[in-house]
Amino acid sequence: MSVDGTWNVTVNSPMGPQPSTLTIKAEGGALTGTQSAQGNSQPIANGKVDGNNVSWSNSITTPFPMTLEFSGAVDGDKISGSVKAGAFGSFPFSGSRA
Incomplete structure (x- = not known):
């Protein structure tokens, strides 16, 4: 099953669930796409598959400027893993194909 597609992803952070929409496409070993949250959409960086x-x-600016580093796995129509949020530590994320 391809990782390509649109995913509804939720990060379980200390500030509560943080939903976002992730649209990704694999090209060889590279992963490209955009991630949208809190009304902001931007290209992902350093994507690998x-x-x-x-x-x-x-990179986000709200609630604090920081770079979120996602690492996970696709299993059919589900995606899950962890996100490193700078000095705030790592939090689990999960989602499903939209």
Whole structure:
């Protein structure tokens, strides 16, 4: 099953669930796309795909400027993993194909 598509992703952070929409496309070992949250949409960076494993980063400004580093795996129509939020530590994320 391809990782390509649109995903509804929720990060379980200390500030509560943080939903976002992730649209990704694998091209060889590279992962490209956009992530939208809180009314802002921007391209993902450092995207990589290896089989069902995916990773990417996304810079945010709200509630604090930081780079979020996502690492996870696609299993059919589900995606899950963890996101490193700078000095705030790592939090789980999960989602499903939209």
